Amino acid sequence: xxxxxxxxxxxxxxxxxxxxxxxxxxxxxxxxxxxxxxxxxxxxxxxxxxxxxxxxxxxxxxxxxxxxxxxxxxxxxxxxxxxxxxxxxxxxxxxxxxxxxxxxxxxxxxxxxxxxxxxxxxxxxxxxxxxxxxxxxxxxxxxxxxxxxxxxxxxxxxxxxxxxxxxxxxxxxxxxxxxxxxxxxxxxxxxxxxxxxxxxxxxxxxxxxxxxxxxxxxxxxxxxxxxxxxxxxxxxxxxxxxxxxxxxxxxxxxxxxxxxxxxxxxxxxxxxxxxxx
Amino acid sequence: xxxxxxxxxxxxxxxxxxxxxxxxxxxxxxxxxxxxxxxxxxxxxxxxxxxxxxxxxxxxxxxxxxxxxxxxxxxxxxxxxxxxxxxxxxxxxxxxxxxxxxxxxxxxxxxxxxxxxxxxxxxxxxxxxxxxxxxxxxxxxxxxxxxxxxxxxxxxxxxxxxxxxxxxxxxxxxxxxxxxxxxxxxxxxxxxxxxxxxxxxxxxxxxxxxxxxxxxxxxxxxxxxxxxxxxxxxxxxxxxxxxxxxxxxxxxxxxxxxxxxxxxxxxxxxxxxxxxxxxxxxxxxxxxxxxxxxxx
Numbered sequence: 149x150x151x152x153x154x155x156x157x158x159x160x161x162x163x164x165x166x167x168x169x170x171x172x173x174x175x176x177x178x179x180x181x182x183x184x185x186x187x188x189x190x191x192x193x194x195x196x197x198x199x200x201x202x203x204x205x206x207x208x209x210x211x212x213x214x215x216x217x218x219x220x221x222x223x224x225x226x227x228x229x230x231x232x233x234x235x236x237x238x239x240x241x242x243x244x245x246x247x248x249x250x251x252x253x254x255x256x257x258x259x260x261x262x263x264x265x266x267x268x269x270x271x272x273x274x275x276x277x278x279x280x281x282x283x284x285x286x287x288x289x290x291x292x293x294x295x296x297x298x299x300x301x302x303x304x305x306x307x308x309x310x311x312x313x314x315x316x317x318x319x320x321x322x323x324x325x326x327x328x329x330x331x332x333x334x335x336x337x338x339x340x341x342x343x344x345x346x347x348x349x350x351x352x353x354x355x356x357x358x359x360x361x362x363x364x365x366x367x368x369x370x371x372x373x374x375x376x377x378x379x380x381x382x383x384x385x386x387x388x389x390x391x392x393x394x395x396x397x398x399x400x401x402x403x404x405x406x407x408x409x410x411x412x413x414x415x416x417x418x419x420x421x422x423x424x425x
Numbered sequence: 426x427x428x429x430x431x432x433x434x435x436x437x438x439x440x441x442x443x444x445x446x447x448x449x450x451x452x453x454x455x456x457x458x459x460x461x462x463x464x465x466x467x468x469x470x471x472x473x474x475x476x477x478x479x480x481x482x483x484x485x486x487x488x489x490x491x492x493x494x495x496x497x498x499x500x501x502x503x504x505x506x507x508x509x510x511x512x513x514x515x516x517x518x519x520x521x522x523x524x525x526x527x528x529x530x531x532x533x534x535x536x537x538x539x540x541x542x543x544x545x546x547x548x549x550x551x552x553x554x555x556x557x558x559x560x561x562x563x564x565x566x567x568x569x570x571x572x573x574x575x576x577x578x579x580x581x582x583x584x585x586x587x588x589x590x591x592x593x594x595x596x597x598x599x600x601x602x603x604x605x606x607x608x609x610x611x612x613x614x615x616x617x618x619x620x621x622x623x624x625x626x627x628x629x630x631x632x633x634x635x636x637x638x639x640x641x642x643x644x645x646x647x648x649x650x651x652x653x654x655x656x657x658x659x660x661x662x663x664x665x666x667x668x669x670x671x672x673x674x675x676x677x678x679x680x681x682x683x684x685x686x687x688x689x690x691x692x693x694x695x696x697x698x699x700x701x702x703x704x705x706x707x708x709x710x711x712x713x714x715x716x717x718x719x720x721x
Contacts, residue, residue, distance in 0.1 A: 224615060226541070252615065252618035253618030257616035259616070263612065263613040264613070265610060265614070266631070266632050267631075275617060275627070279618060323613070327616075
């Protein structure tokens with residue numbers, strides 16, 4: 149699906165119809181600590197339904213931290229503390245009554261490095277379905293997920309091969325298929341293309357735009373052109389060194405075209421012009 | 426550069442392209458490389474010489490009779506050590522059934538659930554110390570704990586003594602095997618919404634299995650060859666396996682028979698040594714085949 153001109157994905161998205169403004173997931177991060185280190189402060193990120201929200205910013209600004217806090221992946225890290233709320237489905241994800249395992253089953257995640265399981269391609273995609281005790285037609289769901297990830301044609305004759313035998317771009321698409329197989333409402337992607345070559349990156353970006361019709365996506369990217377191509381809303385994070393440490397915070401957030409053309413904050417303008425990264 | 430800077434003749438001398446084997450640096454490199462190769466070859470010599478000796482001396486009496494006969498008495502000819510083979514298999518089996526579940530479950534705790542906790546630190550330290558435990562002490566412990574309690578020497582006591590030697594090995598190698606599973610794969614499992622048990626059983630253990638199997642085989646090989654712990658717990662017997670009574674084993678048979686003044690017994694001791702080595706060898710091959718299936 150390689151085209152000669154650079155398609156403006158946001159243009160196609162806009163022409164597909166007006167974007168709804170419903171907030172499906174509301175993340176209020178007051179402060180996020182790793183041990184004694186304050187990683188992120190005062191960041192309110194509303195994620196809108198059926199839109200792609202991009203997190204951009206220089207390294208160490210906390211974008212991955214905030215993303216991983218949404219589905220409680222950071223619970224695995226020793227010394228992690230989240231002060232704030234993440235509203236999803238009418239509940240705060242960090243409430244004591246909420247089961248983090250259930251949160252992660254409702255919110256899918258795709259990581260920076262492709263990480264398929266050491267099983268057959270079929271089993272990789274069926275993993276989430278089996279986990280959720282799906283009793284219906286497994287073959288159909290697996291095919292649906294692989295088609296949704298634009299991988300079906302390439303692997304349909306070798307579903308029994310180990311997932312790790314695929315190329316990097318294919319592995320990442322397999323991870324996406326695995327994540328969308330259970331049809332989670334929200335899909336989080338942490339720099340999904342940074343380990344891939346330009347052609348694979350292009351394929352994944354096209355995929356993201358197709359996926360947002362059914363799902364809601366939030367992606368972290370260090371490539372602001374990618375955010376420009378793909379994201380409907382963009383959140384710009386930066387690092388605050390005024391207190392001595394390096395604390396990330398949300399500088400500005402808004403519709404992508406507006407943020408890139410006429411940013412409100414000076415810092416945003418400087419970053420977008422490439423004055424720091 | 427002008428003349429003043431070239432008074433000290435210190436220009437960089439790059440080497441000529443041709444090989445210069447007689448030059449001191451190259452010579453040193455060649456000699457040291459040769460020494461490492463020779464050392465590797467020399468390291469194999471003890472193993473091969475033992476194997477050759479066993480094949481030569483033990484091969485003489487190897488036959489089916491050895492597997493189904495009982496040990497011969499003082500002046501008898503023929504005979505075998507079928508009961509010793511059975512006894513070793515039984516006691517190592519008991520030890521394995523105790524050591525493998527305990528060791529793997531403990532390893533799961535050490536690697537995943539509580540890697541930094543106090544319990545884990547203490548357990549790891551204990552396991553590391555116990556790998557160096559003199560095996561005779563395992564026998565003494567099993568004597569006090571099992572033989573005195575049961576009132577009799579038995580195969581169970583022997584099995585328990587051997588399990589004490591196996592547990593640390595299984596535990597430590599299984600912990601390493603589990604830690605070797607790449608971190609991204611664990612994160613993927615958690616990201617999909619697995620509980621810790623699900624991620625362990627569905628994702629991590631299958632990938633760590635070859636490493637765990639290696640640990641189990643190492644432990645079994647050690648247990649199969651130990652003599653000292655069995656001297657206090659299972660003793661020896663000239664009869665077929667009775668689990669609540671003293672039991673024959675290959676290691677003790679070799680120990681006993683090699684000291685006897687009878688030609689028959691000494692020959693049998695050689696054959697028993699050969700059989701023991703072959704058993705360990707076969708176990709190794711089995712575990713490698715089982716382990717190989719999980720490659721990509």
